[in-house]
Amino acid sequence: MIEYSLYELEALSPLNSFSSPGLKKGMYLRVKKGEGYGYSDYFPHVELGDVSVEELLQGKRDEHFEKALWWAEHELEVSQRITPSPFKNHNLYRGDEVSNDVLKLKVTSIQDFEKIVRIVKECKALRLDANGTINVKQWNNFLIKLNDDERSKIEYIEDPGEGDWSELLVPSAKDFMDSPKFDFVVYKPNARFLSSNSKAIFSSYMGSDLGRYHAWLDLMDKGDLNLVHGLHTPNIYRGQKDLFVKKSGAFEINPKVIDEIYLELRQRSWCCLN
Numbered sequence: 001m002i003e004y005s006l007y008e009l010e011a012l013s014p015l016n017s018f019s020s021p022g023l024k025k026g027m028y029l030r031v032k033k034g035e036g037y038g039y040s041d042y043f044p045h046v047e048l049g050d051v052s053v054e055e056l057l058q059g060k061r062d063e064h065f066e067k068a069l070w071w072a073e074h075e076l077e078v079s080q081r082i083t084p085s086p087f088k089n090h091n092l093y094r095g096d097e098v099s100n101d102v103l104k105l106k107v108t109s110i111q112d113f114e115k116i117v118r119i120v121k122e123c124k125a126l127r128l129d130a131n132g133t134i135n136v137k138q139w140n141n142f143l144i145k146l147n148d149d150e151r152s153k154i155e156y157i158e159d160p161g162e163g164d165w166s167e168l169l170v171p172s173a174k175d176f177m178d179s180p181k182f183d184f185v186v187y188k189p190n191a192r193f194l195s196s197n198s199k200a201i202f203s204s205y206m207g208s209d210l211g212r213y214h215a216w217l218d219l220m221d222k223g224d225l226n227l228v229h230g231l232h233t234p235n236i237y238r239g240q241k242d243l244f245v246k247k248s249g250a251f252e253i254n255p256k257v258i259d260e261i262y263l264e265l266r267q268r269s270w271c272c273l274n
Helices: 053-057 063-081 110-122 136-143 148-152 209-222 255-266
Strands: 002-011 022-033 036-042 102-106 125-129 154-158 172-174 184-187 199-202 244-247 250-253
Touching: 022 053, 022 063, 036 063, 036 209, 063 209, 102 110, 110 125, 110 136, 110 148, 148 154, 199 209, 209 255, 250 255
Parallel strands: 102 125, 125 154, 154 172, 172 184, 184 199
Antiparallel strands: 002 022, 022 036, 244 250
């Protein structure tokens, strides 16, 4: 039997190029495992094509739900076989000073090109998340104006839009868009199964703290810790827990927060999911 419990998160800023701040709906799942329960997080980004919570309650299913169910059934097993280790994480650019860390910038239109020019002159490395809002031709028309040093700092463009990604002047990364050719895959452990042999950047699906914990479990289990990942997404939601702590330039899990997450899950009300 699968049980569910609905929840809401208040986004303090847009989560992607097509969303807005405000309340977002999610669903916890629970399955019986021996003497206890296994839990997982289903948090859809409907504006990007995910099945909504309402549709899920009406019986619609997709890969995102199947992966969430997988976590409910396997979270204990994965947690018992991993060895916790520090991991490197990029910083989300929020308009503040450029740091020596790898930066990630969300790009919403070609008007952001001027911002990219300013940042790339000062940063160590830059990742651009476009959500398909700009096409390959537009990107190349911009990229060709950068010098070699500036272009080399762009690690990849995530979902660079319509066009042949192999013609892009910098590496590409696949997230929501489909493309036969890409250099990296942005892997969301809460929503998908890892099927590509490309370099996988483990990324938070920007759901609940439980979902971020599961993404960390997957990174510890099969991720490349030499790469810089995207699990630490602070101050996205009101009341978000400090799941990760930074030590000596890398991030580690906070065990006390894990205990808090599961205590709150056990205290919730649950209904049967048909």
